[in-house]
Every structure is written in C-alpha cells, then in structure tokens.
Amino acid sequence: MSKKRIVVVGVVVLMALAAIAFLRVKNAGAPASPPSTTVSGTTTPTASASVAAIEGVRSPPRTSNAGVAAQRLGTMAPELALAEAHSLSKCLRLANRKLTVPEGLTQVQTEQFLKSSGALDANCPPDPDPYRVYALAEHAAEAGDLQAQLDFSLLAAGVFDLQKAALDTDLITRYKRDSMRYLEQAVKAGSVEALSRLSENYDTGLFTPADPLQAYAYGYARHQIVNSPVSALRLGQLGRGLSPSQIKQGQALGAAYVQTVQAAGVKK
Structure with missing residues (x-):
C-alpha cells in the first residue's frame, strides 16, 4: 500500500x-478606509x-x-x-x-x-x-x-x-x-515581561512604528528591576545610536515605568 x-x-x-x-x-501601513456599499446613489461605510x-x-x-x-x-x-x-x-x-x-x-x-x-x-x-x-x-x-x-x-x-x-x-x-x-x-x-515585550516592539517596529528612545526606556526599566547580565547586555544594544541626551531622557522615562510596575507590585 x-x-x-x-x-x-x-x-x-x-x-x-x-x-x-x-x-x-x-508591514501593514496606515489603516485604509473601510469598504463601502452604495444604496440608492449614496455611499455608506461598512x-x-x-x-x-x-x-x-x-x-x-x-x-x-x-x-x-x-x-x-x-x-x-x-x-x-x-x-x-x-x-x-x-x-x-x-x-x-x-x-x-x-x-x-x-x-x-x-x-x-x-x-x-x-x-x-x-x-x-x-x-x-x-x-x-x-x-x-x-x-x-x-x-x-x-x-x-x-x-x-x-x-x-x-x-x-x-x-x-x-x-x-x-x-x-x-x-x-x-x-x-x-x-x-x-x-x-506590574508585569516585567510586558516591559521586555514593549521594548522589543519599539525596537523592531512590529506592532508600532519603531522608536529607539522608547525601546531603550522600556529596556532600561526592565534592567533596573531584573538587573541581570542579559538585561545589561540588551540595554547596551538598545543604547547604540542614541546620543548622551537621548540616553538620559530614556533613563528618565524608564524610571517612571519602574515606578509604575513597583506601584502595582512586581510580577514576572
């Protein structure tokens, strides 16, 4: 057989x-206008x-x-x-x-x-x-x-x-x-995992336009909480291409994200 x-x-x-x-x-860009139907000479969105x-x-x-x-x-x-x-x-x-x-x-x-x-x-x-x-x-x-x-x-x-x-x-x-x-x-x-995923999304531009500053800020927040060699390495990668002033701005944003997570109670 x-x-x-x-x-x-x-x-x-x-x-x-x-x-x-x-x-x-x-890769989808800006949202297109919704399809429409024509009824008695008028066009209505559907x-x-x-x-x-x-x-x-x-x-x-x-x-x-x-x-x-x-x-x-x-x-x-x-x-x-x-x-x-x-x-x-x-x-x-x-x-x-x-x-x-x-x-x-x-x-x-x-x-x-x-x-x-x-x-x-x-x-x-x-x-x-x-x-x-x-x-x-x-x-x-x-x-x-x-x-x-x-x-x-x-x-x-x-x-x-x-x-x-x-x-x-x-x-x-x-x-x-x-x-x-x-x-x-x-x-x-209070999710630390969410910090990591937001950082990656802002880095890659998968679900939102890429934003290196936000990617760094969320990565900084995660590192401040996790404080591991891996998070330190990733933060260094995210900081490449940013100016000293942008790094400082990213750290300030990240510190605010840390406070948000800690206020809710840190969860993996």
Whole structure:
C-alpha cells in the first residue's frame, strides 16, 4: 500500500497564506478606509468582514445559533476564556499539520496513530474557529486578565491564517493597536515581561512604528528591576545610536515605568 497523506484540516495553500499573513501584519501601513456599499446613489461605510466575524462571536444577533455562545462569552470568566483560547489555538495548530501514516495499518491502528500524534484530540471541535480564538483572547484581555494581555498577540495571530483576515487592513490595524495596548495595561498591572515585550516592539517596529528612545526606556526599566547580565547586555544594544541626551531622557522615562510596575507590585 502506498503511503497515505492525511491532511486533518487545511492544505498547503493555507500554509503559504500564513506566511503572507505574517508579512502583512508586520508591514501593514496606515489603516485604509473601510469598504463601502452604495444604496440608492449614496455611499455608506461598512465594517470589514473579519472584524464583523469577531464581533459576531462577541455580540451576534440573539436569534442566531451563535448568539447563545456569545451570551456565554459575554459573562464568561476571563480565565476560562483564556483557557479555551489556548485550547482552540492548539487545535488550529494540529489541524494545519500534515501527517504521513505508516503503511499497512488497520483502521483502528490508524486512529490510534493519529490520536497519539495529537491529531485526533478528543477536546478539539471538528472545525476550530480562528475568529473565536481572537474573540476569546480579546475578551479575557479586556477583562484585565494579565496573562491574557501578554498572550493576546500570539493567540490572535492565528486568525491571519485566513486569507480574508490577512488582507483585512482594518483587522490588522486593530490587532496591532490592541497588542500594544494590552502590553501597556500589563505594565500598569506590574508585569516585567510586558516591559521586555514593549521594548522589543519599539525596537523592531512590529506592532508600532519603531522608536529607539522608547525601546531603550522600556529596556532600561526592565534592567533596573531584573538587573541581570542579559538585561545589561540588551540595554547596551538598545543604547547604540542614541546620543548622551537621548540616553538620559530614556533613563528618565524608564524610571517612571519602574515606578509604575513597583506601584502595582512586581510580577514576572
């Protein structure tokens, strides 16, 4: 028997789209005007399909089947929402894997092989929804769950495996803005990890325009709290190219960030 290739969900094209999505998320410029529809000679703006899909999970029509799920989401504890987001995110990763089943297996053995590989996770729905993952992560982060605020950018990124989301500048702008906003909220909650991630984002320009001064300031704040050889080395790297006056300004900003974290109680 020739080797059988089983694609649980998704195809090779989807993997290529994921790469395109990453590039668009990283390089998307200013938000484009929302699409519009023409009614009786007048033009009215409409929400993007992807943004509407996410909002549909959060607040769909009460008469729809999804409305029941959204009502549960509206009252769901943030820690439960985050747990489900992580679970569904894992299911999406499993769904996009390609597995080669060994030759000569019976149907029962094939099922056992797929189950042992994680491809038949009993906790996974048959068609996990990336929009629901986004909405769950957003719900938990908005509720103030610190871990959700740190995890949002990774969890929500899965939606960009979908072509319509990858090409949706409204959603890309929203995703990048909220990724930074949640990290800033995490700093106010005392997260040292958020200091590090904000520093990296301002250094690379991934979710916000690159700002060497802010990158240094957040790196300085982290070093003041962690005070490790690694944080010292990273701070030195961030300071390259800055003038003495900029270094002084960055240290002043960083000192303010340290006070913010300490006031909330330092958390890793």
